[in-house]
Amino acid sequence: MYTGLDEYDRETLWQYLGTDKYHLTMADQDGVLSGHMRKLSVKCQFLLTLMILRRDYDYTEIAGWFDVSDRIVSSVFKTWIIFMSRKFRYVYLKSSHF
Numbered sequence: 001m002y003t004g005l006d007e008y009d010r011e012t013l014w015q016y017l018g019t020d021k022y023h024l025t026m027a028d029q030d031g032v033l034s035g036h037m038r039k040l041s042v043k044c045q046f047l048l049t050l051m052i053l054r055r056d057y058d059y060t061e062i063a064g065w066f067d068v069s070d071r072i073v074s075s076v077f078k079t080w081i082i083f084m085s086r087k088f089r090y091v092y093l094k095s096s097h098f
Helices: 007-016 020-022 042-055 059-066 070-095
Strands: none
Touching: 007 042, 020 042, 020 070, 042 059, 042 070, 059 070
């Protein structure tokens, strides 16, 4: 409901993103990797990003739901947007060459 995707679509996207999602260097976090964040699992980072994209929640609202700071939400969102953009762009570029 909060992401705009049903369980099957969320799981499909989750799988498509591969294992790189566990090794993302978090924006503005001095070398912290997505898989090493103490307060947010990688799955929660993924869901948080989808929720902001779908519902346009602000960072403060999401921070309260996930019990983290606005700064963490900002870092997670920036990191995941860049990651997904690169992942989708790669597939687009790969598929547009015959």
